[in-house]
Amino acid sequence: xxxxxxxxxxxxxxxxxxxxxxxxxxxxxxxxxxxxxxxxxxxxxxxxxxxxxxxxxxxxxxxxxxxxxxxxxxxxxxxxxxxxxxxxxxxxxxxxxxxxxxxxxxxxxxxxxxxxxxxxxxxxxxxxxxxxxxxxxxxxxxxxxxxxxxxxxxxxxxxxxxxxxxxxxxxxxxxxxxxxxxxxxxxxxxxxxxxxxxxxxxxxxxxxxxxxxxxxxxxxxxxxxxxxxxxxxxxxxxxxxxxxxxxxxxxxxxxxxxxxxxxxxxxxxxxxxxxxxxxxxxxxxxx
Numbered sequence: 001x002x003x004x005x006x007x008x009x010x011x012x013x014x015x016x017x018x019x020x021x022x023x024x025x026x027x028x029x030x031x032x033x034x035x036x037x038x039x040x041x042x043x044x045x046x047x048x049x050x051x052x053x054x055x056x057x058x059x060x061x062x063x064x065x066x067x068x069x070x071x072x073x074x075x076x077x078x079x080x081x082x083x084x085x086x087x088x089x090x091x092x093x094x095x096x097x098x099x100x101x102x103x104x105x106x107x108x109x110x111x112x113x114x115x116x117x118x119x120x121x122x123x124x125x126x127x128x129x130x131x132x133x134x135x136x137x138x139x140x141x142x143x144x145x146x147x148x149x150x151x152x153x154x155x156x157x158x159x160x161x162x163x164x165x166x167x168x169x170x171x172x173x174x175x176x177x178x179x180x181x182x183x184x185x186x187x188x189x190x191x192x193x194x195x196x197x198x199x200x201x202x203x204x205x206x207x208x209x210x211x212x213x214x215x216x217x218x219x220x221x222x223x224x225x226x227x228x229x230x231x232x233x234x235x236x237x238x239x240x241x242x243x244x245x246x247x248x249x250x251x252x253x254x255x256x257x258x259x260x261x262x263x264x265x266x267x268x269x270x271x272x273x274x275x276x277x278x279x280x281x282x283x284x285x286x287x
Contacts, residue, residue: 029067029071033061033063034071036056036059036061037052037063037068037071038075040052040055040056041072048080049065049068049069049072049079049080052072053068056068092203096130099130099169100131101131102165102166102169103129103130103131103169103170104130104156104160104169104171104191105127105130105170105172105207106126106128106156106170106171106172107172107173107175107204107207107208108123108124108126108175109123109126109211109214109215110122110123110124111219112224113142113224113225113226113227114224114225121142122141123140124139124140124141125144125149125152126138126207126211127159128207129160129163129165129167132163132165133247135241136155136156136159137214137234139227139231139234140231140234141227142227146180146182149177149178149179150182150185153185153186157185157189167189167191168190169194170191170192170194171194171196171206171207172193172194173204174195214234214237214238214241217237218237218275218278218279219233221278222275222278233275236275236279237275240279240281242258243256244258244281245281264284265284266284268284268285269283269284269285270282270285
């Protein structure tokens with residue numbers, strides 16, 4: 001009998017080591033695929049294992065239904081949220097991300113003013129659009145009564161109209177200065193008012209962050225002696241914030257908020273100073 005050399009060598013190997021055993025069963029799940037399944041389930045609390053299997057197929061990955069269920073069970077995640085049970089509460093950060101395009105946040109902040117009649121506390125009310133980070137800041141007042149607060153609400157709505165912002169949600173804290181007339185003008189525009197729980201400033205993080213920024217980068221450098229001085233400082237810094245100051249954060253890429261801004265690459269670099277150099281902005285002078 002004549003055989004090929006390769007066949008003869010295979011016979012010799014089998015006689016020495018025995019026949020090669022083929023692998024039995026499904027291939028093992030990689031750690032990368034396991035982490036992806038857990039990620040999809042964690043970021044989408046209403047997804048069951050069937051939906052996750054479908055998403056994996058879209059990504060060119062395959063895992064059977066029983067495999068995905070086992071991974072979720074091992075991770076302590078229910079593999080199939082039951083439709084008969086109430087919908088689980090949506091995490092606040094997920095809710096905010098889903099409504100950033102149409103959501104505003106507002107809050108009060110203060111600054112001491114030293115007048116001839118003694119020290120007074122000036123109040124300001126700020127509104128921030130969550131998606132664009134653009135800000136409307138009121139002028140100051142020593143008496144934030146219902147009429148003043150309500151008027152600032154009207155001014156904020158006019159500002160939204162000028163910026164082509166269509167708010168559907170207004171996030172606020174439990175401050176009692178947000179009275180009935182203020183709330184009513186927003187409800188008349190079909191804006192839903194969301195009051196954050198007591199002692200949870202992180203739930204109003206956008207407004208709180210802006211207030212911390214304006215105090216840290218501007219107001220803390222000044223001793224104010226009149227409302228007009230304070231209002232001038234506020235106006236200058238908010239204009240800088242909305243049009244010149246670079247911003248960090250997800251989706252911002254450390255750029256300015258002005259949608260019409262375009263970086264220049266030619267020309268000598270100049271510095272624009274305001275408020276005695278507290279505000280500095282650099283630009284290229286046109287050739």
